[in-house]
Amino acid sequence: xxxxxxxxxxxxxxxxxxxxxxxxxxxxxxxxxxxxxxxxxxxxxxxxxxxxxxxxxxxxxxxxxxxxxxxxxxxxxxxxxxxxxxxxxxxxxxxxxxxxxxxxxxxxxxxxxxxxxxxxxxxxxxxxxxxxxxxxxxxxxxxxxxxxxxxxxxxxxxxxxxxxxxxxxxxxxxxxxxxxxxxxxxxxxxxxxxxxxxxxxxxxxxxxxxxxxxxxxxxxxxxxxxxxxxxxxxxxxxxxxxxxxxxxxxxxxxxxxxxxxxxxxxxxxxxxxxxxxxxxxxxxxxxxxxxxxxxxxxxxxxxxxxxxxxxxxxxxxxxxxxxxxxxxxxxxxxxxxxxxxxxxxxxxxxxxxxxxxxxxxxxxxxxxxxxxxxxxxxxxxxxxxxxxxxxxxxxxxxxxxxxxxxxxxxxxxxxxxxxxxxxxxxxxxxxxxxxxxxxxxxxxxxxxxxxxxxxxxxxxx
Amino acid sequence: xxxxxxxxxxxxxxxxxxxxxxxxxxxxxxxxxxxxxxxxxxxxxxxxxxxxxxxxxxxxxxxxxxxxxxxxxxxxxxxxxxxxxxxxxxxxxxxxxxxxxxxxxxxxxxxxxxxxxxxxxxxxxxxxxxxxxxxxxxxxxxxxxxxxxxxxxxxxxxxxxxxxxxxxxxxxxxxxxxxxxxxxxxxxxxxxxxxxxxxxxxxxxxxxxxxxxxxxxxxxxxxxxxxxxxxxxxxxxxxxxxxxxxxxxxxxxxxxxxxxxxxxxxxxxxxxxxxxxxxxxxxxxxxxxxxxxxxxxxxxxxxxxxxxxxxxxxxxxxxxxxxxxxxxxxxxxxxxxxxxxxxxxxxxxxxxxxxxxxxxxxxxxxxxxxxxxxxxxxxxxxxxxxxxxxxxxxxxxxxxxxxxxxxxxxxxxxxxxxxxxxxxxxxxxxxx
Ligand SMILES: Cc1cc2nc3c(=O)[nH]c(=O)nc-3n(C[C@H](O)[C@H](O)[C@H](O)COP(=O)(O)OP(=O)(O)OC[C@H]3O[C@@H](n4cnc5c(N)ncnc54)[C@H](O)[C@@H]3O)c2cc1C
Ligand code: SF4
Ligand code: SF4
Numbered sequence: 022x023x024x025x026x027x028x029x030x031x032x033x034x035x036x037x038x039x040x041x042x043x044x045x046x047x048x049x050x051x052x053x054x055x056x057x058x059x060x061x062x063x064x065x066x067x068x069x070x071x072x073x074x075x076x077x078x079x080x081x082x083x084x085x086x087x088x089x090x091x092x093x094x095x096x097x098x099x100x101x102x103x104x105x106x107x108x109x110x111x112x113x114x115x116x117x118x119x120x121x122x123x124x125x126x127x128x129x130x131x132x133x134x135x136x137x138x139x140x141x142x143x144x145x146x147x148x149x150x151x152x153x154x155x156x157x158x159x160x161x162x163x164x165x166x167x168x169x170x171x172x173x174x175x176x177x178x179x180x181x182x183x184x185x186x187x188x189x190x191x192x193x194x195x196x197x198x199x200x201x202x203x204x205x206x207x208x209x210x211x212x213x214x215x216x217x218x219x220x221x222x223x224x225x226x227x228x229x230x231x232x233x234x235x236x237x238x239x240x241x242x243x244x245x246x247x248x249x250x251x252x253x254x255x256x257x258x259x260x261x262x263x264x265x266x267x268x269x270x271x272x273x274x275x276x277x278x279x280x281x282x283x284x285x286x287x288x289x290x291x292x293x294x295x296x297x298x299x300x301x302x303x304x305x306x307x308x309x310x311x312x313x314x315x316x317x318x319x320x321x322x323x324x325x326x327x328x329x330x331x332x333x334x335x336x337x338x339x340x341x342x343x344x345x346x347x348x349x350x351x352x353x354x355x356x357x358x359x360x361x362x363x364x365x366x367x368x369x370x371x372x373x374x375x376x377x378x379x380x381x382x383x384x385x386x387x388x389x390x391x392x393x394x395x396x397x398x399x400x401x402x403x404x405x406x407x408x409x410x411x412x413x414x415x416x417x418x419x420x421x422x423x424x425x426x427x428x429x430x431x432x433x434x435x436x437x438x439x440x441x442x443x444x445x446x447x448x449x450x451x452x453x454x455x456x457x458x459x460x461x462x463x464x465x466x467x468x469x470x471x472x473x474x475x476x477x478x479x480x481x482x
Numbered sequence: 483x484x485x486x487x488x489x490x491x492x493x494x495x496x497x498x499x500x501x502x503x504x505x506x507x508x509x510x511x512x513x514x515x516x517x518x519x520x521x522x523x524x525x526x527x528x529x530x531x532x533x534x535x536x537x538x539x540x541x542x543x544x545x546x547x548x549x550x551x552x553x554x555x556x557x558x559x560x561x562x563x564x565x566x567x568x569x570x571x572x573x574x575x576x577x578x579x580x581x582x583x584x585x586x587x588x589x590x591x592x593x594x595x596x597x598x599x600x601x602x603x604x605x606x607x608x609x610x611x612x613x614x615x616x617x618x619x620x621x622x623x624x625x626x627x628x629x630x631x632x633x634x635x636x637x638x639x640x641x642x643x644x645x646x647x648x649x650x651x652x653x654x655x656x657x658x659x660x661x662x663x664x665x666x667x668x669x670x671x672x673x674x675x676x677x678x679x680x681x682x683x684x685x686x687x688x689x690x691x692x693x694x695x696x697x698x699x700x701x702x703x704x705x706x707x708x709x710x711x712x713x714x715x716x717x718x719x720x721x722x723x724x725x726x727x728x729x730x731x732x733x734x735x736x737x738x739x740x741x742x743x744x745x746x747x748x749x750x751x752x753x754x755x756x757x758x759x760x761x762x763x764x765x766x767x768x769x770x771x772x773x774x775x776x777x778x779x780x781x782x783x784x785x786x787x788x789x790x791x792x793x794x795x796x797x798x799x800x801x802x803x804x805x806x807x808x809x810x811x812x813x814x815x816x817x818x819x820x821x822x823x824x825x826x827x828x829x830x831x832x833x834x835x836x837x838x839x840x841x842x843x844x845x846x847x848x849x850x851x852x853x854x855x856x857x858x859x860x861x862x863x864x865x866x867x868x869x870x871x872x873x874x875x876x877x878x879x880x881x882x883x884x885x886x887x888x889x890x891x892x893x894x895x896x897x898x899x900x901x902x903x904x905x906x907x908x909x910x911x912x913x914x
Contacts, residue, residue, distance in 0.1 A: 045548040046523070048537050049530035054507045067522070094524070095509045114522045135513070159509040285567045349567035352506035 023063040023108070027084045031066060034076050039067040039114075050109045053094040053101045054156075055443050056357050057407055060103040062089065067111045071228045074110070074191050078226070081108045087475050088193070090222040092133065092164030095156040097360065098441030100168065100221045104476050110226065112163050118142050119229070125203045127186055129231045132163025136170075139232075149237035151178035154437070155345040163227045169219035171437035173341060176395035177269040177303075178235075180437065182218045189229035190217055193468045203231065216463070221439050222474045224467040238303035241269065242313045243337035246325040247294040251275055251378065251390065254296035255370035257323040258394045261300075262367050264319055266312050270301035271395025272344050277404075278391040281350035286343040294326065298394065299344055301337065347391040348402065355387070355404035359416050362444075363427045364398040364436030376426050377401050383422075384415040398436030424450070440478045448478065488541030492585040495724045497575040502536040505529060505570045511562035516843050516861050517555055526555060528562035528572030535575050545579075545586045553579035555854070557847040558720065560814035564841075580722030606712055606730055608658060608681070657688035658709065665695050665705040672702035672790065673744040678734075678757065680750035681713050682882040690882075693909030694749040694783055700912045701793050703744075710737055715763075716756040720848040728767065731760045735768065735776050746779045747786050749905050751881035752848075754782040755815035782812060784880055784904055788821035792828045797911040799831030804907065805872040805899075806834070807865065807888060808841040809881035822880060822904055829911045835872040839864070846887035862891045870897050880904045 023042075031040040041047070042064050052059040063086060068074040081088050087107030094101050103109050116133035121143055128143055128150065136157040140150050153172035154160055160170065166188070171180040187201035201207060201214040217224055248254040254273055261271065274282065274297045283290040290297070298320075302312040313330075320328050331337040352358045365373050374390070381388045392399035401423065403416040424434055424447055434440075434447035449457055460479055464471070475481050489496075511528035512518055518527035525534060531552055537543035556576040563571045658679055667674075675698060683691045698705045712734060715727035734757070738746050748754045761777045781789070806822060813819040819841065826834050845851055845861030852858075865888070869877050877892070877899045879885055889901040 041523070043548055044543060045525050045534055045546065045552070048543060049524040049527075049533050052507055052533065054509065056506065093509055093512065094507070111524075156509065158513050282567075285569075346510065346567040349506060349508040349510055352504065352508070352568035356500070356503040358506050 023084050023086060027080055028064060031064065031077070031080055034080075035066065035068065035073055039069060039073070041065040041067075050091065050094075050111065051103060053091075053096040053099060055097055055099040055102065055441065056359055057413075058099045058102050058104070058442060061106060062103040062109040063106050065109045065111055067114045070115065071189070071191070071197070074226055074228055075195055075197075077108065077110055078191065078193065078195055082193075082195075082470075082472065087472055088226070089474050090163070090167070090226050092161030092167075093135070093156075093159050095160045096164065096168060096441060097362070097438040098221075098435070098443045100439055100441040100474070100477055101164075102442060104442055112226075113161055115228075116161075121146055121148070121234075122203070123148070126234045127203050127231050128234055129187075129229065130162055132161060132166075132227045132230060134162050136160050136162060136165055143234050144237070147237070148234040150184065150232060150234055152181045152184060155348065157345070162230050162232075166218055166227055166230055167220060167222050168437065168439045171393060171396065171398065173270045173272060173344065173393065175393055175398075175437075176271050177267045182215065184232045184234075185214060185218050185230065186233050187229075187231035188214050188217055188227055190225035191228055192225050193470065193472045197228070198225070201231070205233075219439070221441060221477050223464060223477050224473065226473070238269070240306045240309050241301055241303035241334075241337065242309050243270075243331035243340060244298075244300040244302075244313065244316060244320075245329040245331065245340065246298045246300065246320045247291065247327040248296040248298070248324075249294070249326050251296045251374040252371040253323060253325075254298055255372075255374045255394070257298060257320055257325065258370050259368050260319050260323055261316055262395070264315060266302075266315055266319075268300050268312070268316065268395060269303045270299060270341070272299040272392070273297065273394035273399065274299070274344065274347060274391040275389060277354070277387070277389035278347050278351060281353050281389065282343050282347055284353060285346060285350045286339070288339055288343055290343075298325075299340055301341075344391075347389075348400065351389040351391075351402050351404060354389075355406055357405045357407040357413075358402050359405055359413075359420075360400050360402040361420055361423070362398070362400060362435045362438040363423060363432060364396065365427055365430050365432035367395070367397040369430045369432070370394060370397060370399075372430070373399065373427070373432075376423060380419050380423055384419045386412070386415060386419055388419075393436070396436060397432070442477060445478065445480050488539070490538045490541055490544050492545070492582055494585065495578055495581040497535045497539075497578045499536075499539050501571065501575055502532050502539060504568055505532040505536070505566075505572075506568055507533070508568070510567055511565045511570075511572065514561040514565040516557055516559065516561070516845070517857075520857055520860060525552060528566070528570070531556060531576055532570060532572050535579060545582055547587070549579065550583040550587055552576065553583055553722075554850075557810070557843055557845075557850050559810035559843040559847060561810065561841070561843065564814045564817075577719055578724075580720070581724045582722075584722040606726060608684075608712060655688065657684040657691050658707075658711075660688070661692070661695060661707045663707060663709065665699045665707070667702050667704045668700050669702055669793075671704065672793075674704040674706065674742070675786070676738055676741050676743040676746045677705050677707045678714070678738070678746055678748040678750075678753055679707055679711055680748060680753040680882070683750050683753075687882050687885065687903065690903040690906055691749055693903070693912075694905040697787075697905055697908050697912050698747065698783070701787060701790065703790075706741060706743060708737055708741070714750075714753040714756040716752050717848065719756070719763075724763070728763060731763055732767070735760060735764065735772075738779075739772065739776055743779070745781045745786055746776075747781050747783050749783045749880065749903065751782060751809040751812035751816070752883060754780060755811040758816060782816060782818050782880070784812070784822040784825055785816070785818045787908075788824050792825060794828055794830070796913055797830055798913060800829055800907065800910045801831040802876060803833040803835055803874040804876045804878045804902075805837045805869060805874040806840060806904075807837070807844060807869070807877060807879040807884060809879055809884045810841075810843050810847070812880055813841045822878075825904060825908065826878060829908060831911075832907070833874075835874045837872045838868045840868075842868075844884050844887050844891075846883040848883065851887055858887075862887060866891050866895050866897060869899060870895075874899060876907070877901050878904050878907055
């Protein structure tokens, strides 16, 4: 519990509109996009700047409150859910783009900047910021950095980590660390910045981010391929990669997902196809031609039921936009959408899809599967109803068994959504007790009092 | 399964549990919500509002003043409905919550009386309404001043009166008195439609609806305008009086279903949305087939003409440039977005210039613009900048609420563009 005096002190120092404590505010800051998870903070603080963050930390420390950083709450593992109460530190109003440095190809932003806003701002200057999570219209850069978010272009261009050049980070003791810089090469000391990326708000609060930018590709071509089975589509992905072609985008959707996306977006996707691959190649026009032709050939060899070329840039953009709504569109079909983030070596994709089909039958569930197939990162999503206990148990059993296989194949329990609260058990399974112990030592060296986002990634002992 | 007993909603109209459970909290709706853009406050976002309603259902929250505030702070612009891939309708959830607000916070005896006078006596009775308009002081007479003061949120900006006065267009004879029951088709006849004349259109924008009827006739349709039409019920929904709204809906439904027409057409986006939603409002009170039959006939005039195909022979060129503001109740509530653009482009001589964020609300939203004058101004300013940037001669729109707000805003800001209803523009091209 927070004292009235502390709330008053916060209000005094940060302004009334930046400190919320009404039950309606607390309730709506107790969730992110993870199903079945919510908490209730004691107070919510919107720091306007670095000083505001320092003030908030100081008061939280005096009050012995845990601090839970929050961007837009689109996380899918519960990272910003205040499971043990405390202070939710909302960074979404710190949303200024501070600098676009065209000489060094970097952009420096506050953590609350929306991913797509940064993309658009640099595009206006003829530059390109590639990371593009499905949530790009909503998620913040701070959240992206803390989850090391991937996206539709991850296959060719990599994930958020590959673009973070410098971070300003506030540690729970109130010290401010600057790590990295605009120099392209930097091996001065421990790779502190890389450790912070993907740390899910458990090591420090990010107050400023510098990312690198690249020139945009000259042209792109978008292909759509339909298959009569999911494993066949998985096979096609493996063969494209094995043919040494790296498209910028290689996304998959199964029939259930295609149906829901079509119902929402109405862009004319066929409803009778078992699987769809959305493939984009980009770069120099000559290379694009060549690669598109090579992809086309592989698709034919594997036996795609139909292969289509997007007519123009608008059509390609609307396909990508539709793909981004896959998860939310699946939610049309059921009150609860329980999704996973399994990632396997790409040669194992076809097996993975076969396994998903087997488990779907075994546990009598409805599952929609989509994902970044080119990365081997797929999101089998159980369509269920959290009010139905038995069904929920079967859903969790489904994932337990699936992950057993995924780990046996050398895969991982999270490709991009992080561990948060939802996947802690799976993480322990993947890295074992020694792995957990070393993570705990890292956590303790940053946050000995365990104030920052306690219970995330590794359970509190 | 759900424990209905836990719900803290009052009996009667309440959001269904399914309608709030469907939200998976992805946040796709956040960037489209004007009130979230204003405050950055989660509870003033669609996702937050649905979560609040769910918490009341789950017995975790009582229907508090803050919830009442949210239900009226929501513009009911439905931008979130368009954005939501899961099919959640946060605006409608809040609209239903307004009637809960009436139950939980009914206000004093006098307030109640006055409120029912306006909503239950004046608005449902076209004769009384028209008489009240004669002194040309709509806001005071209609009691909107009172509504604003007494019904809700109460932190009134002092400027609202001035704004209301400033917004008033010149008021002529109510159109309802003047329009013939039947306006015959011109040229080769293509069909027969009923025209649903809205209260505000009849009283404040008579000239617009006169053009609508003339255009429809020129396009080859017999236009029937039933004099017994009553208010569509939208103002009642907006104020949380769903009961009166249902009575009005029943009246209009019977009245229009009697007529043998191809379509029931309106030029007021608010009325159109409301008529299309009679199906949900009257579910259970009227046989479903009847509701479906009615729903299938309702068309916004822009939608109708685009579907029928504009007969362009004989149209006079209108040499001008226009941009188009999409009324929320047309694009978001009715999904009519492409058709008005197609019509504009089909008028000879007109140059169409797309504006940025054309479907972002203008900040009018029934009485919202008067209750939240400061916030409304911020929403409006964003719109005005986008309009100005097009440098078009005219701003075209298709709803009286937007028309009032935008005309006022443009004048205040000294921007040269003037506002036209799309049917006025088409009227200019249509020979007498
Ligand atoms: C429809 C949908 C599609 C998605 N698609 C993808 C996808 O394609 N790829 C992908 O990788 N993810 C995806 N996600 C997941 C999610 O959008 C990402 O994890 C995103 O990066 C979270 O950003 P956020 O601003 O919402 O952060 P939040 O959810 O608010 O927070 C995420 C984590 O970061 C911490 N945090 C936030 N800001 C700070 C800060 N300034 N300092 C310290 N810690 C902070 C929080 O404590 C939390 O642990 C998707 C989610 C949805 C709902
Ligand atoms: S209302 Fe729709 S778009 Fe908004 S969070 Fe819920 S599911 Fe997502
Ligand atoms: S209806 Fe409009 S104001 Fe209301 S929640 Fe939806 S987007 Fe926001």
